[in-house]
Amino acid sequence: MDKLQITGGRPLRGEVEVSGAKNAALPCLCAALLSADAVTLENVPQLNDIGTTLRLLRQLGVKAERSQAGGEPGAVVMLDAGKVESLEAPYELVKTMRASILVLGPLLARFGEARVSLPGGCAIGQRPIDQHIKGLAAMGAEISIEHGFVVARAKRLKGATIRTDMVTVTGTENLLMAAVLADGLTVLENAAREPEIVDLAEMLIKMGARISGHGTDRIVVEGVSRLHGATHRVMPDRIEAGTFLCAVGAAGGEIVLRNADPASMGATLDKLAEAGVSIECGPDWIQAGMAGRPRAVGFRTLEYPGFATDMQAQLMALNAIAEGTSVITETIFENRYMHVQELRRLGADIEIDGHTAVVKGVARLSGATVMATDLRASASLVIAGLVADGQTLIDRIYHLDRGYERMEHKLMQLGADIRRLSGKGSPE
Numbered sequence: 441m442d443k444l445q446i447t448g449g450r451p452l453r454g455e456v457e458v459s460g461a462k463n464a465a466l467p468c469l470c471a472a473l474l475s476a477d478a479v480t481l482e483n484v485p486q487l488n489d490i491g492t493t494l495r496l497l498r499q500l501g502v503k504a505e506r507s508q509a510g511g512e513p514g515a516v517v518m519l520d521a522g523k524v525e526s527l528e529a530p531y532e533l534v535k536t537m538r539a540s541i542l543v544l545g546p547l548l549a550r551f552g553e554a555r556v557s558l559p560g561g562c563a564i565g566q567r568p569i570d571q572h573i574k575g576l577a578a579m580g581a582e583i584s585i586e587h588g589f590v591v592a593r594a595k596r597l598k599g600a601t602i603r604t605d606m607v608t609v610t611g612t613e614n615l616l617m618a619a620v621l622a623d624g625l626t627v628l629e630n631a632a633r634e635p636e637i638v639d640l641a642e643m644l645i646k647m648g649a650r651i652s653g654h655g656t657d658r659i660v661v662e663g664v665s666r667l668h669g670a671t672h673r674v675m676p677d678r679i680e681a682g683t684f685l686c687a688v689g690a691a692g693g694e695i696v697l698r699n700a701d702p703a704s705m706g707a708t709l710d711k712l713a714e715a716g717v718s719i720e721c722g723p724d725w726i727q728a729g730m731a732g733r734p735r736a737v738g739f740r741t742l743e744y745p746g747f748a749t750d751m752q753a754q755l756m757a758l759n760a761i762a763e764g765t766s767v768i769t770e771t772i773f774e775n776r777y778m779h780v781q782e783l784r785r786l787g788a789d790i791e792i793d794g795h796t797a798v799v800k801g802v803a804r805l806s807g808a809t810v811m812a813t814d815l816r817a818s819a820s821l822v823i824a825g826l827v828a829d830g831q832t833l834i835d836r837i838y839h840l841d842r843g844y845e846r847m848e849h850k851l852m853q854l855g856a857d858i859r860r861l862s863g864k865g866s867p868e
């Protein structure tokens with residue numbers, strides 16, 4: 441398994457390109473299943489999760505080709521779901537990536553049947569899919585759990601008013617993709633408002649879907665009988681961008697992020713400004729600088745437009761070396777503090793009490809060997825490693841590779857002393 445070796449203490453200086461958003465690209469790739477015509481996606485990041493999704497789509501019979509656009513960051517992916525041969529998402533692929541559940545809505549809506557392996561629990565929490573199932577059942581699907589698979593059938597889905605018990609991002613995406621081909625009107629109440637939902641809705645609209653209210657908590661969909669092909673550019677990754685901003689806030693220096701979407705990053709930008717990071721934004725760029733230690737900033741994770749749970753670990757790493765004490769509350773996932781014990785190995789002073797973490801900023805961290813436990817936990821260890829004295833070795837970075845494109849190259853470009861040590865053996 442690959443490891444990252446970081447020698448800390450260098451400020452970050454220079455420019456980097458933000459990649460396309462993983463969490464927008466994944467549903468957009470699955471949306472290609474909704475049409476028999478070809479769909480082209482631009483600005484698709486090169487990530488393990490994208491590779492897994494393409495393998496899954498190919499297994500279903502979708503023709504999927506990716507090519508690097510000349511001079512453009514990100515890749516172009518062409519998808520043709522004209523000849524879907526299988527309606528089953530197998531355990532081997534679903535177990536490595538929960539977002540595989542996003543094929544359920546499109547397969548059921550277009551083909552009247554789908555079998556998707558149950559994703560199971562994962563490091564950051566239980567993450568059940570009961571709301572996806574409840575919503576599809578409300579649209580008339582017969583759903584059962586058989587041999588570890590969700591088996592769903594419906595001759596044609598019927599529009600319905602669905603109010604999910606909590607705000608769920610992939611739940612909203614699955615129901616939205618199911619509703620676009622359903623018979624009649626669907627109203628999604630308590631819908632997620634994340635920018636990635638808006639990106640997906642915009643792609644579906646280009647394919648001929650009739651959707652309004654995306655970006656609010658009430659999405660209205662008027663079903664159509666078929667969708668056509670389209671070309672769509674995936675939005676920039678607000679979590680990757682926020683991770684680089686936390687890195688410069690902790691390590692110091694001055695960076696410019698290109699191909700960013702500051703409009704989708706309000707809560708993160710506000711918190712970093714509160715921490716003392718100087719921030720200037722244009723329509724698609726962010727300049728951020730930091731001299732000296734940041735100030736501690738408390739926060740609660742919330743659904744969009746609140747502070748994203750996917751940024752919690754990275755801002756905690758910044759707080760670990762800040763002046764003062766911060767109180768952090770994780771409200772979305774029940775087990776998203778796995779990075780804390782690893783940050784402690786680097787010298788951080790963090791106490792956990794239930795959903796709350798109290799972080800007493802320390803003046804210095806010291807390099808050590810640590811283990812990545814999930815995607816954003818890995819990113820927080822990278823940030824801490826950039827600040828720590830001496831060498832930090834981060835093991836199990838396959839988690840990082842799920843969601844960050846060429847992270848070590850981008851950090852190297854900014855002057856960090858970081859390198860990948862290739863190891864043998866593939867992760868489970």
Ligand SMILES: CC(=O)N[C@H]1[C@@H](OP(=O)(O)OP(=O)(O)OC[C@H]2O[C@@H](n3ccc(=O)[nH]c3=O)[C@H](O)[C@@H]2O)O[C@H](CO)[C@@H](O)[C@@H]1O
Pocket residue numbers: 463466538539565566567568569570571572573606607608609610611749750772773774
């Ligand atoms: C691929 C993708 O876009 N992943 C993101 C998505 O995950 P994901 O869509 O899986 O997260 P959800 O928004 O669904 O989860 C929110 C909360 O609702 C619970 N829940 C959800 C669905 C359900 O049927 N039942 C249920 O109880 C979850 O366990 C969690 O506690 O949103 C999360 C919250 O912003 C992000 O951290 C993930 O990066």
Ligand SMILES: C=C(OP(=O)(O)O)C(=O)O
Pocket residue numbers: 463538539750815816843
């Ligand atoms: C938790 C995340 O992703 P996923 O939902 O794919 O596990 C994430 O992107 O931080």
